[in-house]
Amino acid sequence: MKKLLLLTLFPLAGFLYSFAGKVQAGKSVFIFPLTDSIIKDKVIANPKYGFKNLFEQDDNGLNIKLNPKAISFVQGYIKKESSDLNKMKSWGRPYFNVMDNILTKYGLPVELKYLSVIESELKSYAVSWAGAVGPWQFMPATARFMGLKVSRYVDERKDFHKSTHAAARYLNDLFRIYGDWLLVIAAYNGGPGRVDAAIRKSGSRNFWNLQYYLPAESRNHVKKFIATHYIMEGDGSVTTQTKNEAANHILVKDSEALNLEIIQVSGKYNSLLISQYIQMDIIEFNRLNPNFDRELAANSSYDLRLPPDKTLLFQANKSQILEGSIRLILAASGSK
Numbered sequence: 001m002k003k004l005l006l007l008t009l010f011p012l013a014g015f016l017y018s019f020a021g022k023v024q025a026g027k028s029v030f031i032f033p034l035t036d037s038i039i040k041d042k043v044i045a046n047p048k049y050g051f052k053n054l055f056e057q058d059d060n061g062l063n064i065k066l067n068p069k070a071i072s073f074v075q076g077y078i079k080k081e082s083s084d085l086n087k088m089k090s091w092g093r094p095y096f097n098v099m100d101n102i103l104t105k106y107g108l109p110v111e112l113k114y115l116s117v118i119e120s121e122l123k124s125y126a127v128s129w130a131g132a133v134g135p136w137q138f139m140p141a142t143a144r145f146m147g148l149k150v151s152r153y154v155d156e157r158k159d160f161h162k163s164t165h166a167a168a169r170y171l172n173d174l175f176r177i178y179g180d181w182l183l184v185i186a187a188y189n190g191g192p193g194r195v196d197a198a199i200r201k202s203g204s205r206n207f208w209n210l211q212y213y214l215p216a217e218s219r220n221h222v223k224k225f226i227a228t229h230y231i232m233e234g235d236g237s238v239t240t241q242t243k244n245e246a247a248n249h250i251l252v253k254d255s256e257a258l259n260l261e262i263i264q265v266s267g268k269y270n271s272l273l274i275s276q277y278i279q280m281d282i283i284e285f286n287r288l289n290p291n292f293d294r295e296l297a298a299n300s301s302y303d304l305r306l307p308p309d310k311t312l313l314f315q316a317n318k319s320q321i322l323e324g325s326i327r328l329i330l331a332a333s334g335s336k
Helices: 068-091 093-105 110-120 140-145 160-178 181-190 192-202 207-213 216-233 243-247 271-277 282-288 292-299 308-316 318-335
Strands: 008-012 015-019 043-046 050-053 261-266 301-306
Touching: 068 093, 068 216, 093 110, 093 160, 093 271, 093 318, 110 160, 110 181, 110 216, 110 282, 140 160, 160 181, 160 192, 181 192, 181 207, 181 216, 192 207, 207 216, 261 308, 271 282, 271 308, 271 318, 292 301, 301 308, 308 318
Parallel strands: none
Antiparallel strands: 008 015, 043 050, 261 301
């Protein structure tokens, strides 16, 4: 698998980003093997819910509908890469745990860690012909702008912790520009200049409408991310949907139908700490409460959606969760 990122240099909201081409070889890997008998009739194995049609939500509304324009690519990508799927499940777990904690500190969906999978297969020593280095494949100028040291003697792009902090800051900057995770991923690969041009030419900010105004590498990069996510999680999330798709998802629209309770929370709560205290998988928490950290920080309050048993645990541990959340925020601020 080879990827190309073209260099563009342009002002963004009063500052300059530097992006450059990057190509690296390697194959994405996933959690469980798939066979031809599984990949049929647009059906994929979902480890949590069983076999589901990716066009539709399941009966309880918990799985996320995959955009029909992604079905063919996702099927082919899964089939092509299935021989490598199980490799990362075991050896990649420590890396994923580190990224989960860092991404959460910055208020980002933890599923964005799969961007590093398709960038470098989590390899800190990954180097492209154009000079992109590390698990997040930063070019020198971009790395320096995001606070990393890059010199003849020191290259913090190879430092897994520091480069993930830098990637989190960069992803936050891109999200402030676009407010849509599919466009963020496209911009991470091809540069905001190309995404801006695609928006102008297409007259749309919907990735599925503007994708063909992007270089093939950039639009396929987004689909590779989606395919990787579906394999790793058996489902999608807010990061595999357009802004409007996420806003219209049944989990946001109809909590009562899913027997969820709504609690209005205010304060500097952190999604990772909440999920740990209430013994809830962070992916499930994010699915019920998309963009929790970002929305809470921006609006000072959030309608938290939880099953009744998790609501009781949250109420019983509110003070400890808040105290721990503040410590996480302070730790993240100190690392910048």
